Amino acid sequence: MQITEKQLAQVNDRIKALVKSGSFYGKKLEEAGITEVNSPEDFLKLPFSEKKDLRDAYPLGLMTAPEEEIVRIHSSSGTTGKPVIIPYTAKDVDDWGEMFKRCYEVAGITNKDRIHITPGYGLWTAGIGFQNGCEKLGAMAIPMGPGNTDKQLEMMVNLGSTVLCSTSSYALLLTEEIEKRGIKDQIKLKKGVIGSERWSDKMRQRIHEGLGIELYDIYGLTEIYGPGIGINCEYNTGMHIWDDYLYLEIIDPETLQPVADGEEGEIVITTLVKEGAPLIRYRTHDLSRIIPGSCPCGRSYPRIDVIKGRTDDMMKIKGVNVFPSQIEEVLAQFPEISSEYQIRISHLDGKDTMRIYVETNGSVDFDDLAKRIAEKVKSRIGFTPIVKVVEIGVLPRSMKKTARVIDERFD
Ligand code: ZN
16 A cells, blocks of 8 residues: 555655654654655655654653644553653644544444443543544533443443443443343443454454444554544444545564555554654554455545554464464354453473463363363464363453453563
């Protein structure tokens, strides 16, 4: 997917603004002697930017517009080290809202919907992003934020929420609670807009059937506005990405070279019109691929596949590279287990061991199931894991993102 003339012109505008502001990337460009790009080949010579650069710019080193034009900051959670602070101008906030409104529209959501928003409000971009798009659309926002499942369900029933916005983990938790309480007939939900956490087809199926709703994957990250930069349409052929605001590349994370459309790699994003903190060739570490061809919906926005994981999800076990998504694909072949699982990796007596916990109900022979799963996993990744089968409901559920891989080797 080559960069267009128009996008190149937009990149040049951003380069000028970055150099003028002397922000971290402006300095990087100045050092590299780059003042503009005139062709797709030139564009590919631009240096990448990384989360580390953004962290080093803490607190406000990314600010590219004059301070009097900055109306807001957001921050990524930053589990390690300093957080990343992203400044927004009024136009950035507005552009983000427009993109998010478009996401809702693609999902068939209208100003008659009542949108139940469970992602958190605060420094991060989650709740407020869903809210901003909802208000632009003219729908009714129900700004719940996370937690307090009793209150969530009470409001959902009494207000007749028609759209659920949440992480997949929380959507599953709500599905199970609604079933447990036998209140499904009082729930009016029709659609779910689910944040871009990686989730399995099995979990999608579970929520789709449990709540009887259509599900949409929304993509985004704090560094690039927040959630709302792309969503799948009714044909569910990948997420359309708003290329009038962003240019997206897929690269090989090892060689850093672009891969052909259709091939898997790391998503790299350039913001085309962002003022507060433009980013050029930002490495997201999210793994996906561009879906070639056109979508039956007729929209020309390019599409990416659901996020397969992150480059840093890869686990090295017994010298073998393993992605959680590979284990997930194997588990998907066993209809008798639930969508939840946990992988624990430890190091005992000089050897790595991998334990996989799965859930099933009492009608299944646990030992036999464990053996069959272990065999299938071995044929996929090359070594035999220890599989532990437990009762449904035993593995932890979460209101945010569920930690499914626990590496005890580095504790
Ligand atoms: Zn489409």
